[in-house]
Amino acid sequence: MGAAAARRLGRQTLSLESRPALVAVASAVGPMEGQGPLGRFFDVVEPDGLLGQASWERAEVKLLEEALDLACRKARLDKSELDVVIGGDLLNQLGAASFAARSHDRAFLGVFGACSTWTEGLALAGALADGGYVRRAGVVCSSHHDAAERQFRFPTEFAHQRPPTSTWTATGAAAAIVAAPDDAPASRSTPRLRYATLGRVVDVGEKNPYDLGSAMAPAAADTILAHLRDTGRRWSDYDLVVTGDLGRVGHPIAADLLSEAGISPDERFQDCGVLLYDPKQDVHAGGSGCACSAVTFAGYLYRGLAEGRWRRVLLVSTGALFSPTTYQQGESIPGIAHAVAVEREDEA
Amino acid sequence: MGAAAARRLGRQTLSLESRPALVAVASAVGPMEGQGPLGRFFDVVEPDGLLGQASWERAEVKLLEEALDLACRKARLDKSELDVVIGGDLLNQLGAASFAARSHDRAFLGVFGACSTWTEGLALAGALADGGYVRRAGVVCSSHHDAAERQFRFPTEFAHQRPPTSTWTATGAAAAIVAAPDDAPASRSTPRLRYATLGRVVDVGEKNPYDLGSAMAPAAADTILAHLRDTGRRWSDYDLVVTGDLGRVGHPIAADLLSEAGISPDERFQDCGVLLYDPKQDVHAGGSGCACSAVTFAGYLYRGLAEGRWRRVLLVSTGALFSPTTYQQGESIPGIAHAVAVEREDEA
Numbered sequence: 001m002g003a004a005a006a007r008r009l010g011r012q013t014l015s016l017e018s019r020p021a022l023v024a025v026a027s028a029v030g031p032m033e034g035q036g037p038l039g040r041f042f043d044v045v046e047p048d049g050l051l052g053q054a055s056w057e058r059a060e061v062k063l064l065e066e067a068l069d070l071a072c073r074k075a076r077l078d079k080s081e082l083d084v085v086i087g088g089d090l091l092n093q094l095g096a097a098s099f100a101a102r103s104h105d106r107a108f109l110g111v112f113g114a115c116s117t118w119t120e121g122l123a124l125a126g127a128l129a130d131g132g133y134v135r136r137a138g139v140v141c142s143s144h145h146d147a148a149e150r151q152f153r154f155p156t157e158f159a160h161q162r163p164p165t166s167t168w169t170a171t172g173a174a175a176a177i178v179a180a181p182d183d184a185p186a187s188r189s190t191p192r193l194r195y196a197t198l199g200r201v202v203d204v205g206e207k208n209p210y211d212l213g214s215a216m217a218p219a220a221a222d223t224i225l226a227h228l229r230d231t232g233r234r235w236s237d238y239d240l241v242v243t244g245d246l247g248r249v250g251h252p253i254a255a256d257l258l259s260e261a262g263i264s265p266d267e268r269f270q271d272c273g274v275l276l277y278d279p280k281q282d283v284h285a286g287g288s289g290c291a292c293s294a295v296t297f298a299g300y301l302y303r304g305l306a307e308g309r310w311r312r313v314l315l316v317s318t319g320a321l322f323s324p325t326t327y328q329q330g331e332s333i334p335g336i337a338h339a340v341a342v343e344r345e346d347e348a
Numbered sequence: 349m350g351a352a353a354a355r356r357l358g359r360q361t362l363s364l365e366s367r368p369a370l371v372a373v374a375s376a377v378g379p380m381e382g383q384g385p386l387g388r389f390f391d392v393v394e395p396d397g398l399l400g401q402a403s404w405e406r407a408e409v410k411l412l413e414e415a416l417d418l419a420c421r422k423a424r425l426d427k428s429e430l431d432v433v434i435g436g437d438l439l440n441q442l443g444a445a446s447f448a449a450r451s452h453d454r455a456f457l458g459v460f461g462a463c464s465t466w467t468e469g470l471a472l473a474g475a476l477a478d479g480g481y482v483r484r485a486g487v488v489c490s491s492h493h494d495a496a497e498r499q500f501r502f503p504t505e506f507a508h509q510r511p512p513t514s515t516w517t518a519t520g521a522a523a524a525i526v527a528a529p530d531d532a533p534a535s536r537s538t539p540r541l542r543y544a545t546l547g548r549v550v551d552v553g554e555k556n557p558y559d560l561g562s563a564m565a566p567a568a569a570d571t572i573l574a575h576l577r578d579t580g581r582r583w584s585d586y587d588l589v590v591t592g593d594l595g596r597v598g599h600p601i602a603a604d605l606l607s608e609a610g611i612s613p614d615e616r617f618q619d620c621g622v623l624l625y626d627p628k629q630d631v632h633a634g635g636s637g638c639a640c641s642a643v644t645f646a647g648y649l650y651r652g653l654a655e656g657r658w659r660r661v662l663l664v665s666t667g668a669l670f671s672p673t674t675y676q677q678g679e680s681i682p683g684i685a686h687a688v689a690v691e692r693e694d695e696a
Contacts, residue, residue: 201446329405
């Protein structure tokens with residue numbers, strides 16, 4: 001097809017020529033995220049992580065439903081006007097996104113990239129909207145600290161000590177409405193998806209499930225380098241390059257790897273896991289979980305883009321593709337990172 | 349985009365106007381699948397379900413790697429010529445597809461729709477190839493009986509009794525190479541993707557994890573009806589309409605639901621879970637698992653299409669979106685089904 005040459009850039013990047021609009025985003029978080037430095041940017045801060053539910057898992061479903069409902073309200077859309085919802089989370093068999101799908105009754109595509117799920121969803125929604133396959137797609141993503149801890153490590157009640165390299169799985173959910181340009185009630189200041197760079201699995205042999213930042217940092221660097229290579233853009237073309245949840249241990253490793261590749265990551269290189277919590281909140285190396293980059297984007301970064309504080313942001317959500325079964329069987333922890341370039345139309 | 353009107357059909361169907369080619373498929377299965385009625389159609393029948401590995405999970409990774417390697421060889425492609433691999437499986441956090449991704453070093457998108465994962469992957473690969481975002485995509489999907497049993501129910505060694513409504517998770521993996529028309533060494537007999545109908549989550553309140561056919565049947569009927577509605581096609585336009593893994597309990601329920609909607613499902617209505625095993629193999633209600641529809645398609649249905657035995661097949665893989673956590677917490681089991689219409693070019 002004639003479009004192919006324009007839409008495929010290099011080996012890993014999808015060029016979203018029509019610039020699908022992020023017409024609305026929404027975030028709902030737990031109490032700890034609300035108390036952090038980004039607290040005032042979130043739409044909903046729940047006072048109790050259980051949200052009145054019988055289990056943490058049901059609370060996570062509820063957070064997801066809240067985020068999608070709110071994003072639709074902001075976009076002045078009924079959920080029935082979405083053509084598809086794309087979503088995922090950390091629970092086994094996508095227990096949050098799948099069950100939340102009962103509430104929207106739209107075509108549903110489950111995706112999983114661990115904590116990179118948010119940008120995987122945005123990338124696919126962007127391609128489906130850009131390609132004319134859907135008018136409006138919802139993207140949802142969540143994690144819940146207590147549900148994740150008991151699934152991946154130990155139940156919270158066990159109160160085991162976490163080493164300093166460990167990160168804190170964020171409690172929260174985010175939703176975005178991605179619309180084809182003709183179907184977007186969007187202005188020139190509406191943040192839009194311009195590129196999506198799909199990540200490769202990079203496994204450097206890290207086996208410590210309490211140091212996921214080190215496991216994911218090489219994948220983050222790999223995807224950022226692929227993005228710059230495929231698009232011909234330079235580091236300085238972005239106001240911010242924000243990794244997902246490398247945290248205070250992983251983020252400097254990614255910076256080192258970029259430096260070795262000839263990039264000079266400056267103060268524009270940030271990390272959602274570092275931004276989300278204050279070090280005084282005792283989260284050790286920072287935030288993590290699918291919600292980490294999702295709510296940081298939906299709360300903080302999107303607003304900065306919409307308000308013109310930044311004009312181009314590369315969001316590089318990062319995922320550690322492991323399970324208790326794999327690490328207990330002695331497997332290493334593969335990392336992955338998917339990137340989306342989000343920018344204002346007046347940047348085009 | 350001008351293309352939008354043509355590529356979006358109704359509410360749930362993607363119209364793949366360029367008809368991306370399934371240039372090659374491959375299947376690798378365990379011993380029991382090899383002994384079943386479709387045994388001779390599979391490329392590889394492993395004599396031992398462990399494949400010489402230390403665990404069932406590693407055996408599943410190996411099956412996936414074998415299937416992708418073989419599909420690439422059949423397509424005369426090096427794995428490096430794939431732009432993306434899209435895949436998933438039943439293991440927590442996609443433990444098979446994620447770990448197999450270490451072996452191909454390509455951009456990787458994890459997808460999860462339980463046993464509907466195969467058609468979810470084909471649908472997304474089809475859209476990315478049709479839209480010009482990738483030249484060639486690999487789609488991979490797997491399940492392993494023993495790995496699934498111990499994760500979802502009880503370890504095999506426990507030897508618990510399975511009720512008659514239960515199905516048997518298939519051991520196997522399949523891979524497909526989906527190519528944009530300009531990049532396909534394809535002939536007029538090469539099976540092609542024409543439509544993809546994305547399923548909604550349908551939850552009828554079924555709570556029995558030993559009767560997934562009943563939980564998924566309503567979703568299968570819902571997606572088939574959506575497909576016919578969106579495309580304007582009739583039941584008789586297909587030589588076969590094949591559900592994923594409803595089995596001998598769920599498939600008649602889906603047939604009843606279609607009948608109630610005014611469709612008369614005749615002998616063209618089949619089910620991979622019924623086709624894969626002989627009743628004498630003691631699988632109770634039939635086959636299930638991500639591999640069930642994946643290997644039945646890659647082994648049996650694809651060959652029949654390529655040889656002209658059938659010209660149009662609607663494959664409707666079905667998934668039960670549950671986990672032990674959700675059913676132990678008393679949640680019902682949501683079902684989902686994604687459909688792809690596969691046909692020969694001379695059918696266009």
